[in-house]
Amino acid sequence: NAGVTQTPKFRILKIGQSMTLQCTQDMNHNYMYWYRQDPGMGLKLIYYSVGAGITDKGEVPNGYNVSRSTTEDFPLRLELAAPSQTSVYFCATQREGSSYNEQFFGPGTRLTVL
């Protein structure tokens, strides 16, 4: 099992460009999350999904969009990149119904907007 995979690993964007960060999981987990981590900070929740077709905003959703058409995939879209979106982005999954409900994180995408 690959677990949680994210592509690309690194990306440099110019201001105003758009891109999609990909997240795929093979653990059949219903819950999926997108976080961003700014230097020296903890993670902040951007969007999350509790199942295919269901998404909701987290703490910092502005400037981002998501979709969830399948259990496996949860892409994050940046429409008009801004320098404030320079960050490391982590996707995470979680198994519904577990007492512990720990989240499993992907390797991250390091994004720079210039």
Next chain:
Amino acid sequence: ELKVEQNPLFLSMQEGKNYTIYCNYSTTSDRLYWYRQDPGKSLESLFVLLSNGAVKQEGRLMASLDTKARLSTLHITAAVHDLSATYFCAVTLQGGSEKLVFGKGTKLTVNP
């Protein structure tokens, strides 16, 4: 609004010494997690604490939870260099929310 505070934010210690990292949170929570992050890497789950008085240990790390005080501790015993990393605590809101709120992290450096 749920706030999670960790202290210290930076910790430099010698091998063989003991120390404790503290995690305070502002509202009642269902669960508390501790994660480890190595530089440039993803987060690795260390502990999940579910109830008041919960204590979990793995090697030189021991985590505990006091829900009345809204406090969790991560105790390091006889530190070794391999424990150098950033440690995050994260908390979920009571009532079944799956959304995690993270502390800023404690960057631990263990010196020979």
